[in-house]
Amino acid sequence: MEHMGIEPGRLQFSWISSAESTKFVEVVTQVTAAIKALGPNSNFAKKMAEVA
């Protein structure tokens, strides 16, 4: 994804067991914060009006 021009950090991987609910909350909070910091990615948003 980064190769193609998606900013580093937008795609993240974590390994969480179904028993690790606390870790899940931590990771989700952290990832959403990190992505929000990057701001919206407009690259992949469709620009519908341009279809013509």
Next chain:
Amino acid sequence: MLSYTEKIREIAGRLLQSGAVEMVIGFRAGTVPMMNEPHFAKTPADVQKLVWDSHCGINLANYLTDRKEKIGVLAKGCDSRNIVTHIIENKIKREQLVIIGVPCKGMVDKRKIAMKAETEITEVIEAETTITAKGHGFSKTFEKKDVLQHNCSLCIHRNPVIHDEMVAPPVVEQQGVDRYADVRSIAAMTPEQRWKYFEDLLAPCIRCYACRNACPLCYCPTCFVDESRPQWVGKSLDPSDVRTFHFLRAYHCAGRCTDCGACERACPVGINMRTFTKKLEQDCLDLFGWEVGLDPEVRPPLDVYRPQDPNDFIK
């Protein structure tokens, strides 16, 4: 490579006559310069149509998918690696095949020659190391090595990795090839530059799916772009849909792509979509030490779990 034709006909004739195979898949002479057509031979007359030269770029493994009969198939290095992949993925059985190995010196890129010609090319004459293109009042001779398909110029597996017959002794493999210069040049770009680079790359795409269909790996009964429930990808020429198609297709080929170049060769609008697959190929090499299609007994890295698999990307 020109001397291969006679030997190919001899082998094909013998295999058909002995009943070892029901058909031999090879190439017949094309109707336009620098093109040959994949062709199956079942009769002695068909066998006489088989040819070999520097325009046999289509990957013949593509024609083996899910076939039931016994088949003789011509295989360059890349074709043979795709045949190995087909065998691993149960798209054909090894017992069904008589693999006729063709040591390859690289296929010529007709777009490269056409761009260097001043006018339409109406005839191409091939010698051992050179190729001469002729048009109206025009004639130019090229060294073959200067006009090879890009993937062929980077190839280090020109000899078939699996074969039952060989049409000639193995050729010398290229040494010291810098296979990932293109990947590095993209790595040197900023994310914005990369985004722009791929935007330009894909701008001419008409979604004809020639790249997908020329690829022996793309045999899914229903491709993700054709699914309607759910519909993963829009059907128009919207740039985000076009890009989604291209990079997802590349991902589907990760660890499976032999860099045979069939996708680029097939593209009617000249998109170098290997820019996607090459990165994944390099990653597979760096992370797993994996080179695809060398051994029918080893499954590709994304297909198996090994405790030593790298997992640095997981937080």
Next chain:
Amino acid sequence: MLNPYLPYPVRIDDIAVETEDKNLKTFKFTFLDPGDEQKFAYKAGQFAELSVTGKGEIPIGIASSPTEKGFVMFTVNRVGLVSSHMHAMKPGDVMGIRGPMGNCYPWERMQGKNVVIIGGGFAFTTLRSSIVYMLHPDNRPKFKDIHVIYGARGPGMLLYRDELAEWERRDDIHMHITVDATTDPNWKYNVGFVPAITEKKAPPAGDDTYAIICGPPIMIKFTQPVLDRLGYSHDKIIMSLENRMKCGIGMCGRCNIGKEFVCKDGPVFTLEQLNKTPREY
């Protein structure tokens, strides 16, 4: 210029589950603009594109009869994206209808003749339209004997069961309802596949007798030789085809059999016509 791709907006009035597997539902629509009902003047055997906004369109045979006013009715099998979505819709929802499309059964030619209707499974929709049309007091005198052979997998899979029972009670139509098999002890009609029942019950062939066949490919495949044995000539065997469609007006290019478009030149063809075209349906 009229835009043939623009559907008439309609409201779902009523939805009835037809079969025990709940895969078939009958939708009754009313036009949002009552003027559109006049524009949507149709004949029995025609179809229309049902348009679910945001999902797409599907071609469906019209199950109501031109003699029924104030609504149009379609029976929809749940198979794909649009039909599944329709099955989740409620009365009051708004969607669209585009049509009517295609030709109809050859009513002019069948005037004064015997008509044998042979149907199977959920393909009975335009046949219901035809039967209701023919039984209308204005039209019944135009036809001689009417036979209906209709089969389904089991009693619970028959469409329009109340109407079938009502027609059974009439003496101006000969009903031969059948099911492939049943364990229902109260089943009082035939048991057996449609071709077998056709062989037993269909009236003799003749210049005055037309057969209309509409059903799954397998039923058609085995019924056709039966009609041949009974002596029906191919210009008197009338079939209604289905193919994947998008435009419904002969433009998008996919539903053709040879040079004929199923959507525009059909869907109704005589077997004589079909014999001259490639069998790509």
Next chain:
Amino acid sequence: MKMITINKSEWADGLQKAAQAYRLFGPVKEKEFHSFKRLQDGVLPDLACLNTRLSPKHLIYPQSEVMFDYTLDESRADHHILKEAARDDSPQAVVGIRPCDAKAFVLVRMNFDTPEYQDPYWIRAYEATTLVGLGCAAPCSSCFCTTAGCGPYHEEGLDVLLADAGNHYLAKVLTEKGAKFVAAAGWKTAAEPQAADRTIAALKQASESKITSFVQTDNLRSTETTDLHNAAFWEEVSFSCINCGTCTFSCPTCWCFDIQDENRGKAGVRMKNWDSCMYPLFTLHGTGHNPRGTKLHRVRQRFMHKLKYFVDKYDRGIHCVGCGRCVRLCPVNIDIRRVCNMMNNFAASGAACAIE
């Protein structure tokens, strides 16, 4: 019919004037290939190009075209009701289109403009378009227009035919639309009609003599459709096909399309997208049954449609103008000229069998 001389020094200036009344399109080179693009800011059409890689059909029939828009927001009174989408049907002119590509529109019109139904999208765009064609002086080796009912100076479908006569163009004004365009460009030097005709005839002859590839079509009409359909050669013809859409998308006469809804939030559009008979999905029934389930079926459909069904349906020749694009672009070299001749010869051999 008017004949005008356009001095090449007046050319750029005239196009500039015409650009005030028309959206101008023409062949432009981008990277390796030519394609028909909007001519912005005085860019001139590259008339030296040997024809574009893809046909200009998209100028009238875009690959993706919005038909309707709608809202799914039930708080709005018009929810779920389709409304015609806004579109630009202001006059446009295609300068430097080849006669083959212009004739293709005539053939495609038979599909979109029928007595029963008219496709408003295609027709409005077609009516808004003026085709200013350039006679083709250098046909390619894969061009077979002269035996495909067309030719390098074929006039059918064009509004103006330009012929390059060295230091000037001769413009043959063929329609009212063409006259308007020439007037808008301010070209008005009348040419002596007979001399101009002679010049064009000579150029035409010179060009036609350069065409080296031909198809035979004379037996197609009289052959039984079902015989041709069942011919044995389809297996061999279709073997190499990879079922991509290159031939159909590059073809100026292919018109098949798909209709799709696309939603974004509560808003959405219904659009027409090009489709291809080469794709299995094209004819796949909801039940899973596919009447053209194998590539043999599909390859046969493409050729039968162009060379037999169309011939039978309209009696206006084959549905092909001989531009040669599919021949040049097919990734595996399936050649319509070869297939056409096989179909035509099959007819001949079929007749021979009947005599025996």
